Amino acid sequence: MGMMGGGMAGGWSSNLGGGGHGPRSAWASSASMADGWDKEYGSLYNPQLVRRFGRYIGPHKRRLGAAILANAIFAVSFNIQVLVVYQALQGALDNGVRSELDRIAILFAALALISWGSEFLRQWLMANVGHPILRKMRQDVFDHLMRLEHRFYDRGEVGAIMSRVTSDVQVLQEMLTSGVLTVIGDIFGLAIIMAVMLFIDWQLALVAFAVLPILIVSMALWSRRARKAFLETRVAIAAVNSTLNEDLNGVRVVQSLNRESENAKRFDRINNWNLRATRRAGLLSAAIMPLVEILIALATALIIVVAAVRLSGGNLDEAAGVAAIIAFAIGIQRFFDPVRDLVLQYTMFQRAMAGAERVFEVLDTEPEIEDAPQARDLPDITGHVRFDNVSLEYVDGVRVLFDLDLEVQPGETVALVGETGAGKTSITSLITRNYEVTEGAVLIDGHDVREVTRASLVQRVGVVLQDPFLFSGTVLDNIMYGNLEATREQAIAAAKVVGADEWIERLPQSYDTPLAERAQNLSIGQRQLVAFARAILSDPRILILDEATANVDSQTEALIQQAIARVLRGRTAFVIAHRLSTIRAVDRIIVLEYGRILEQGSHDELLAIDGHYAKLYRMMYAAQESVEFDEDAALAVLDRMRERTGLNSSNGKNGTGSSTRTDEPALALD
Amino acid sequence: MPASLLAIGRVLRFALPYWKGLLVTSVGILATAAFAMSTPWLLRWAIDTAISTEILDGETAISITGWLVAVAGLALVGAAVLRGTFMFVQRYLAEWVGQTVAYDLRNAIYQRLQTLSFRFHDGAETGQIMVRATQDVEVVRMFINFGGVQLTFTLVLGIGTLVIMLLINWQLALMVWGLMIIIAARSAFIARRLRPIWNDVQESQAQLGTVLQEALSGIRVVKAFGRSEFEGQKFGRAAGWLQQRSYDASMVQAVNMPLMTLLGTVALVLTIWYGGREMVNGNITVGELTMFVMFLTILQMPIRGLGWMVMMVPRAATAGMRIFEILDQESEVQERSGAVAPTDPKGHVRFADVSFAYDPRSPVLGGIDFEARPGELIALLGLTGSGKSTVVNLIPRFYDVSAGRVTFDGQDVRDWPLETLRQQVAIVQQEVFLFAATLKENIAYGRPDATDEEIEAAAKLARIHSFINRLPEKYDTWVGERGANFSGGQKQRIAIARALLMDPRVLIFDDSTSSVDAATEFEIQQAMAALMRGRTTFVIAHRLRSLREADQILVLDQGRIVQRGKHDDLLQQGGLYREIYDLELRDQESAKSVTELSLAGGSA
Incomplete structure (x- = not known):
């Protein structure tokens, strides 16, 4: 899943009041599912x-x-x-x-x-x-x-x-x-x-047909009820399976938080719902065959009686009458089968x-975005990027970028800095034309991105996202995803550049090690390194790193920092990052706020002018949240909880309240 | 075979508690079969006796007894009503028992999975387990419902009609039954032939699902690399294979189904042709011939399905074996009977010469020996695979030590009641798992009875409260699939809040601030100062700040503690600590000083 809404984050967050990484629809996901059932x-x-x-x-x-x-x-x-x-x-x-x-x-x-x-x-x-x-x-x-x-x-x-x-x-x-x-x-x-x-x-036939209305009416009534019942069983079993799946995936959390018995109760509730739903549906599905059979018998009985009446009255030839009875015994079955079937098909049609x-x-x-009819392939480029008076709206009237002018020279590395919602991701999304500009133009080496084919465009622009999504297949397959024509040697070379070669070689089958579901057999950092290798295998002139190091564990971080330095050499790069070491190393920092560029320059320059960057910098590193609440009060709440639940002292009275804890030796950091 | 028989036996044992239902079902089956056979018999009686059809010298003569006809008509309807009732009861109860057994099995599997230790889950594949808990349970249910019930019904009906037919005219009976047996055998043969094809269909469907899921989940990557066509081809291949195998299955059916109909019709032709002659010859009555014809109609469907029912037995055996494989797993971590928790837990943790191995041949930890006094901060440092996570996982007893012992407040963790122990030890893992529930429910996951105030307090301490408050639905915000709509840092802070709400004596951060940006990390670090008061804290993180503040740093290498002490001392000592410091940590010095400078500036 990852960051489904990553690209929209900038667009929506003003509505969300900042901080949100997902689009609004994701928050309302449960509601949209209910619509689907209706x-x-x-x-x-x-x-x-x-x-x-x-x-x-x-x-x-x-x-x-x-x-x-x-x-x-x-x-x-x-x-x-x-x-x-x-x-x-x-x-x-x-x-x-x-x-x-x-x-x-x-x-x-x-x-x-x-x-x-x-x-x-x-x-x-x-x-x-x-x-x-x-x-x-x-x-x-x-x-x-x-x-x-x-x-x-x-x-x-x-x-x-x-x-x-x-x-x-x-x-x-x-x-x-x-x-x-x-x-x-x-x-x-x-x-x-x-x-x-x-x-x-014809007389016997009409007698047989007389039962038909009963069948049709009762089946119509039946199918209306059955439809609901069967729908409920489908919904219920889906709930059972998804609960099972989720709790299985989260079993480590469940055990560490002691939720086993609570979860067992919850699962039993859902499982029981499914049981009741299937029983109800079972009641209905068990009813239909007997009903049809009774009606068939009724028709048969009616035919015999009517035939007998007519035979005894001399209105029917003996041989013909008896033969008709036998023929109808077979015929009635062949008459009822399609009728029953038609009623069932009705539901299926709906x-x-x-x-x-x-x-x-x-x-x-x-x-919304397709190659223009006369679109040409983007030729070899040097990596010059220009935003010419660019504005962007995700939703009509809600502007997220305002008249943006920005020129990035080949080989230059720029960092985009700003709070969530400032428009960082929006800018990088426009380079690969994931969204269409509302006004202005994005030019790469002078070519408007709207006038070149997207295939050739993405080939020149490498992207590494925060969520390093890997596909099933081997490690090598995943690196090759960046360039299907690359040779194995080239893929390995790419891995070496990002510093992933060493640990990949140590994997059980080195580059041919198959990746597990969601690449669980690699650490997040390792996954990110594979994503890096994948991105540079196509040897892009322009590289976009969108929070690419955010999820990396501390040990891999150092590796990646070195990799970034090597990877960026000779390439135009846009970096969205919050790690200080990454930001400081770039040629130019672009500070954004609400879709506008406020200032740009190197780290030292920007600190020197003591403008927005300096302010932002201080804000980012200041403990802004701590002033918003009373820490002692929050701790006191937890203390009271302990007394309320009495969990931590089995006899309840000699509680381990705050007094006990403050007696503990003070920590060095106080 | 005995293993599969055993599995069938165990499956049936799950149905045993519902023996009353099964008993009524069996009675229902016999009654349904009996009444099913009664309709043709009544028809025969009506023709032969009530209408009294006789053939004399090629002339059909009848003498109708009016009241007998009425009786026959009523009896026909009455028998049908009774048969319908029994059929309804029998079908419903079979479904009832089948579903109830499925319910029991699912609960049993769920509970077993929830209590199995990490060691099991380390080696298990989620997809595989899910297949067992869903498809295999379904197979067992179908076996109880159809395999058991319908098979019995078919056998009773088949034998019953055969006997009656043999009694009336054995030549015709044998002729007809010869064809019936061919149909049954053919049906079994086809079932056997289709089974591997259907397995393939199922498998290719799963494969198609994987391609689809990946392409959609990774759509941003697909787009970034312009791989839409490539994915389309992948999908096309999977869809092609699925189509091929589905087509194969359809073709087998296309040949088979008409053939079955043909065989059934041939039986009818034989009956009419040979039976008609016998009738004219006076060897059987008109009614008996009618009865033969009716029997053929009744038998058609059950006999056609016989193959499937028979196939269900081995399938259920396999499914049963796979289910019991899970149910028979014993957790290595078992609560000792009569385990008692010491009162007033403090959080004093000791490792006494602890060794651990997932596999006896390759030890993971050896000779781990340290003490963490209440309120201390212990940092673990080492390269990947050095065993840091394993050490902390031994404290809440997610695994059991191979040798040595881990004590909590002086008592071996194996002598603690599991629940109490884990209440005292909260662990925040590197990869945060959030559940599809509201934020509130996620934070209160370990303590469902927590009040809103308590939940908010924990969230505040974890520095996530103001973020949550900015969301439109605040604490009632729905957390999507695996928390997809939150950033890594947000997820980790939620996990920290979740752990805090447990109010544990021991807090473990397993590299859990790695996805948090520097600013947030700083906030959390600050919060931790308050939180750690009175709590023993273990931190696995290559963060200079944690290391500097630690009361004790344990440097691990290949499962052994190679260095221990405080930051400054270790720095002096050199060795692995110094190496890691030079390689990874030194950079943080400058970052930190800048941060502190700015902070000073900001507050000034």
Whole structure:
């Protein structure tokens, strides 16, 4: 995850009152998830969405048509079997002719073969249509996501975006292929079997159909309740799993803070919620089959009774009547199956529509920053950077950079200094064109960044972020990420430059050591060094270090300081840092406040003029917080807590209150 | 095989407490099967007796008994209602027992994981454990629900109908059953064939998820290096493999499913053809033929699913074994029975000739011997891998010593009640883990009953209060996934507040001010002065300030204390301390002096 909102920090922090590193949406993440659940089911039919599927179905039109045809053939050949059974029996009962039976049996077998062939064809065609569509849709969503810029990611959560690529697309594809075809097949099947039944005996058929309204109404009621229940089980099991996952990852904290029993209780609550939800859903899912079976039996019974009444009244031929009873015994099953299926598909369609909306919402988000049509590759550059009267707004009307003019010479190292929200990250983000300037222009060696291709731009500009995100793969893979064409030797050379070679060599498989999940097998400092090596492997002319040393542990810090000195040599560099040693070493310090440059110069120069830098410097190093509260009062609160909980003295009365503690030998630093 | 049988046995033992539910389920299965068979039988009775269909010399003759028809109709509906009821009860209870066992298993796994010592978690992979706690539990649940219940149902139904059919017309019965057995065998064969494909599908889905997760989480890196296309290709490869295997699975199904339908239809054709002849010959009645046809309809679905049910048994055995692997783990750190905490803890820590090894062949610590008196500040210094973190992890007994002993207030930590001991020792780790909860809940994590005032007091002391107060929702601000919306320094201060709220006698900072910028570090250092009063403090940090103020510095090298003493003395001595000083610490001298100068200027 890391710093999802890093780039926005400057933009939002004025609203947050400073200090915030995340965009506003991240604070409200829990709320946005709840919105997602509400939209589990969409309206049944949205013509606009359906039209958009057309683009995916287009190339497969013929196969899809063939599949529908196969579907129709199957529906006919499968359901006409009932008629064949009827005629065979009627013939046999009527005049006892066995040859008739043989003929009919052959016909029946032929029909069975046809329905076999058509069913196979249908399934085969669907597999060949459905999987490519699914894959294409996924790839489209993914590629589109990769095209979207920082502004989009500032808003969303990775988890929510992920589910659009995986489950939403899956639901959509299921509906597109098997869903639509099943519905078509069901409707065909239903029509044919109804026709067959009506043809055999229209009166008995109507009796059988009479049960239908009960089935439809009860299933509609059922599916409405079931939908809610099943949704709850999905939400509940997700909660169980995420709790488990989180507490497993944080198990060391849990144990050191004695939270085991409290957590066990909490987990049990969530686990129990899931249990109750699944039981409720179980109640509903257990009900549906019995219901259908009872209705089938009811229809069968009605047919027998009506047939018997008509037979005894002489209104029905004996052979035909008995044969009809048997044929209907088979036919009713084939009549009810598609009806039940159609009701179930209804819910799936609604889910698919909601999924479609979410998928297309991503696809409809247009990247704001794209290569201009006549964009050229950025040629070899010296590393001259100029901000020409640049203004920037993340949100309309909320300006974060004001008429900024800044020129950085090739090879120069500048440090951007200022409080959070001053616009440091905004400036560096503009160099790689992660955001578009609102006014003015950013020029690299005289080329406006908007007039060159982004691919060539990022190749010339190396970036090291505070969160050294590494990918799964080996250490070498990760260094090579900076330059896919580099050789192994070049990658190792890059590692040497940043001083990472030594410890990488000591890893179990040196450069080929696979990295664990989130590169947990490396220390933060080591991860940062790999990120450094990665950045310089492409030999960029311009280097941006955005709080790159903030997360480094103290031991690696010295290493990195040396690495920075080596890495920056001969490159134009923008450094955002709060470590004094880093800031002091740069050629020029640029002091920013609320999106404006206040002063610039070297460390000594700026201290000498005793302006904002000097003030900021003093402020940064002054213990500003300590004046805001009464330390003794805060300590007293903790003391009282001890007395309240009585945890630290088992008998409670000889407490270890403040009096005991002040008796302890005073520390040297007092 | 015995191991897997054992696992099945243990899985079933989890279902044992719910034997009543299982018993009712079993009764329900038998009743459902019986009533399921009764429908065709009633239909036969209706045709043969109530309508009394007879074939005489090729002529069909019927004589209808009106009340019998009515009885048959009612009986059909009645039997269906009863069957439906039993089916409902049986299905619901099976689900109930299955879900309850899953619930029990999840709780058991969770509790075991929470109490297993660091040694287990050091070697365990989160992803692997999650698979066991989710997918494997699900497999066990499905086994109890379907494997157990549905398999029994199918067997009872199958044997029942077979017997009835054999009694009526054994030739036809054998013919039909020959086909049924082919369907069942084919279904088992297909299940076996699909299993590896589906495993692949699952695996490739996971792989796709990893690519996706990484590309999205690391989007800034992807963009910074212009690797969108590269990631797209990676994704494409993963998606391609997933598609290939899903397609393979679909193809197996595309061939198989129609074949199953065909075999079922062939059985029907045979029944009509041969049964029709027998009927005309008067060997079976019209009703009996109808019953045969109906049996075929009922048997279709259960027999088709037989393969899956059978496959569920070995799958459940494997899943069970994997689950029990976790449940059988014993924590090496066990509370001694009758452990009693000394009253009035002071925070006196002693290491007496302590050795430690994760693996007996490669010792991590050896001959560690030192004493930390209440209120003292002990600094540990050494290169990576020298064992600093291991030393402090032995105090709250996250691991047990291999030899020697660690005492807390004179009592071996192994004789302390674990909970009490860990209440006295708070550790702030280098990498801060925050939970998805509000800030308040995160700070009160170790002390859920803390009042708002106490939480704020701890936050103030950790110098995070005013930051929190500036947030729109203050202490109720939601901490996102792993605290992604906070900077490293903020997270560490939250962790420090969390530790302070435990009000421990011993505070350990495991390189925990490393992500904090100099200004904040200074603030925390100041706060620490107040906090350390009366607390024994261990600091692992290459920070000059800590070292200078320490009552004792322990310099570690390859698991041994090579130097000890105060800063000035150690500096004089030379050795490793001096080396580290020259390499890393000296720079901080100048920074510090400047800071102090400015501070002086600022307050003036």
